Amino acid sequence: MSLLAVIPARGGSKRIPRKNIRPFAGRPMLAWPVAAARDSGLFDTVMVSTEDTAIADAARAAGAEVPFLRSPATADDHSTLLDVLAEVVAAYQDRGQTFDAVCCLLATAALVTPDGLQRGHQLFRSGDFDSVFPVVRFGSPIQRALRRDAAGHTAMLAPEHYASRSQDLEPAFHDAGQFYWMSAAACLAKTPTFSGRAGSFEIAETAAQDIDTPTDWHLAELKFALRARGPDPRA
Template identity: 70%
Template sequence: MSVGRALAVIPARGGSRRIPRKNIRLFAGRPILAWPIKAALESGLFATVMVSTEDEEIAQVAREAGAETPFLRSLDTADDQSALLDVLAEVVGTYRAQGDRFETVCCLLPTATLVTAERLRTGHDMFATGAFDSVFPVTRFPAPIQRALRRDDQGMISMFQPEHYSSRSQDLEPAYHDAGQFYWMSDQTCLDRTPTFSGRAGSFVLDETEVQDIDTEVDWRLAELKHQLLHPGER
């Protein structure tokens, strides 16, 4: 399929609760938001790289990193209950109302510190050449999910799937989870708010060293270690 003009949208609201001001906190010498902006710009894929935020300080940091902030996010999509697709629909709809049309949208998460221009191109090429509604990277669970354990309030353990008690790990089907970095989709998918994992969702696999969700201080330190491993000396 032809992907046409591409828009990068980085949603970065100001109200992070678990790590205050997470989206502009310094990470490896730069505001964390600057890393996905850098990858998007270096990829050469986008007509526009924009940050969607309701926060003036975040908007200023985004502009200093090279992104655009042509309009602020509405308060309706600025709280922690707003779905990502609601944000994307608002952005695409606002651009259309202003007479600007993008056929393809890539949503990059603001804390995707390990994302690279190369991986963005991989996703772009897969979306452009395959029959997919969306494309995003995944990574393998480090242990078989079929042997997952539950733990009660007293510390007692039981298996979610006890039938796999004697199964060898190498005999179980591998499972994957969303890498939490970016999602390629069409502008109409955004406007229709089509769930990313529904329909014809395509994926490609990243190594564990390339993936780190950041919700806690421990996550933050792990992300820094992985960043140093992948980009020694880069700031």
């Protein structure tokens, strides 16, 4: 089975400038998912899709390939991951190279592990899925979520659950923001990741951190440091 890892890393991040190559735990941020992909032993090719030459240089230094730069059509603020994946898969096909499956691995997934990538691939191969990705359980029941207006007035989104016990409510999950396994055909068709035949597996809240704000970055550093310490010997 021929497998491709695609790490999208656009240069135009607004909220955290240059976050894809900003130093994180002693390496450029994207070097961590590149290392996880390579250490997993799964992939024939680990590539970074970028329009930015500095990011391309950092990607190559980390051990990834950058065989071509991203086109202007997929390098703006409105391009989606599916647009990028379709472009990458089509470009490889034009070069005579095809893949059975593709893993879109986010450039800021510093907490991703080779084991997690292998676990996702195993689930993807074992089931009838268009996509597979890790999810994290919400810490509080979303059925008891609150809304509030500018004046501070607060009300339940689902008041019918006012008296519901937390343990009686269905658990809910959110995307871990790490990676998405898909078939090459699903990439070309731009099949929505969270619809159709989507599959997932649960990981711990401490094992993932989406990074969009400086606070997110700090939380990722704390979780990374916690993991580096290893299990608590007193546990």
